[in-house]
Amino acid sequence: MVKLVGTAPAVARDFLILRAWDDDGGGFEEQWHLEDAHGRVLYRGTPRTVLADHGDIFDELQGVRFEYTGADHQLVLEVDQREVARTDFEVVVADDPPATTDDRVPSSATGVGTEDQADAPVTATLSDQEQTVVNAVAELEAAEGPGFAQDIARVAGVDLDTARAALSRLSGTLDLVQEIPTGNGGSPDLGPRYRIKARP
Numbered sequence: 001m002v003k004l005v006g007t008a009p010a011v012a013r014d015f016l017i018l019r020a021w022d023d024d025g026g027g028f029e030e031q032w033h034l035e036d037a038h039g040r041v042l043y044r045g046t047p048r049t050v051l052a053d054h055g056d057i058f059d060e061l062q063g064v065r066f067e068y069t070g071a072d073h074q075l076v077l078e079v080d081q082r083e084v085a086r087t088d089f090e091v092v093v094a095d096d097p098p099a100t101t102d103d104r105v106p107s108s109a110t111g112v113g114t115e116d117q118a119d120a121p122v123t124a125t126l127s128d129q130e131q132t133v134v135n136a137v138a139e140l141e142a143a144e145g146p147g148f149a150q151d152i153a154r155v156a157g158v159d160l161d162t163a164r165a166a167l168s169r170l171s172g173t174l175d176l177v178q179e180i181p182t183g184n185g186g187s188p189d190l191g192p193r194y195r196i197k198a199r200p
Contacts, residue, residue: 002066002073003094009067013094017045017075018058020198027051028079034064037072048142056198057142060135066091126174132156133166137177138196146180146193167194 004010017032033044043064050057066073071090076083126134136156140147147155153163170177171194178197182190 002064002089002091004066004069004091005094007093008069008091009065010093012061012064012066012091014060014062015064016058016060018056019077020056021050029081031078031081033076033078035074035076036067037070042066042073050142051145056196058138058196069093127166129158129162130166130170130174132158133163134170134176134196136163137167137170137194141195146195148190148193150190152194170194171197 002012002015004012019032021030028050029047030050031045031047034042036042043061045059048057069091071088073089073091075087075089077085133152133156136152137147140151140155144151149164149167150160152167153160156163158166167177167179171179176197178195180193180195182192
């Protein structure tokens with residue numbers, strides 16, 4: 001479900017496009033876009049290379065404008081420039097305070113559908129720095145796999161201490177990021193790696 005800040009036509013509150021891919025191969029290129037009931041493209045996501053071990057991935061959308069409300073909008077998923085899935089989502093006018101809202105349009109390559117909002121992460125509680133860091137975790141994971149704190153700091157454009165503090169909260173209280181210890185043969189001096197936490 002996507003919530004508008006006022007009566008349509010209006011801009012939507014920030015929301016997430018969340019999907020989970022099952023792939024036993026070496027990876028593929030995915031792209032997605034949003035359509036209205038007339039098939040007009042409202043927003044097109046950036047092509048992304050997905051590796052087999054990525055699990056759940058997401059994009060956060062800001063400032064997307066919808067011309068009308070209703071349950072006849074669609075998220076369309078493409079793999080290697082071929083359409084593989086569609087799922088309907090509803091656009092409504094928000095009737096609750098923005099601080100308590102986190103909306104997402106979920107999908108899966110093996111079964112697209114609607115996710116209960118109660119399972120959504122509380123991204124409204126993130127600080128600007130935490131939001132920047134979690135975006136960097138997702139970006140780095142999509143490009144190279146789980147990253148070390150110093151790499152996440154570089155992608156986020158923040159210093160290492162700031163990144164570590166944000167990662168501590170993101171992997172602890174907020175439960176949005178998963179900490180992956182570096183075992184034998186890894187690089188223990190660099191600390192753990194981090195990835196976006198998979199949702200059941």
